[in-house]
Amino acid sequence: MSRKQHHFKGAEVSCCVKYFLFGFNIIFWLLGAAFLAIGLWAWAEKGVLSNISSITDLGGFDPVWLFIVVGGVMFILGFAGCIGALRENTFLLKFFSVFLGLIFFLELTAGILAFVFKDWIKDQLNFFINNNVKAYRDDIDLQNLIDFAQEYWSCCGAHGPNDWNLNIYFNCTDSNPSRERCGVPFSCCVKDPAEDVLNTQCGYDVRLQGELDQQKYIYTKGCVGQFEKWLQDNLIIVAGIFVGIALLQVRTMLMKMV
Secondary structure, eight states: OHHHHHHHHHHHHHHHHHHHHHHHHHHHHHHHHHHHHHHHHHHHHTTGGGOGGGGGOOSSOOHHHHHHHHHHHHHHHHHHHHHHHHHTOHHHHHHHHHHHHHHHHHHHHHHHHHHHTHHHHHHHHHHHHHHHHHTTTTOHHHHHHHHHHHHHTTOOSSSSGGGGGGSTTTOOOTTOOOTTTTOOOGGGBOOOTTOOSOOTTTTTTGGGSOHHHHTTTBOOSOHHHHHHHHHHHTHHHHHHHHHHHHHHHHHHHHHHTO
16 A cells, blocks of 8 residues: 555656646747747848848847847757657657756856956957947847947947947048937937937037037946946846856756656
């Protein structure tokens, strides 16, 4: 009698683990499908699918690629985890565990390298932001991403407003016919709480003024410095999120091996 009870209890735990993994992976799979769908839709809207040559244009970072790559990986892993857990397919479960372990290892390696080579990463971040400043008007998604970053961190350019000289529309050269010459994007502007309507021309000609006068109208701190300050101020939260994700991955891998 005791042996039967013991066997029933073991089967119940196994069933709970099975459906917990299935539920976890189906959420993971649906999120991946949503990311992938958004990425492919945005990619198609830009006409990239009808103009393959535009794929080779790497002047600036295209946020759509982030959605496609992350969504694709999540979709494949979620699908493998769902079917593997539901059908108790050891091959798919091993595939999921190995891939999740690889991602965990890459995250751990990236964290260590980021700490060791922080100065090199800072230089690469400067290079990355400046490249995307140059391509600001070339891609609407990139433009929205830069505007969001500048508004969120109250910054302008990589190191300051003069970084916008790198952009053909905002540079201060005499040969620049653009109305935005010697200006900055509206996302660099200090927001007036009394304004109900967004003034997209608030950055026009602002860099023709002295630095002290500029501070009245636009943010003069660079986004690299502001991002570093934000990381320092939120170090515990950021570290907690990464540790939480890592522990969830480790727990999921261990449960796959049960």
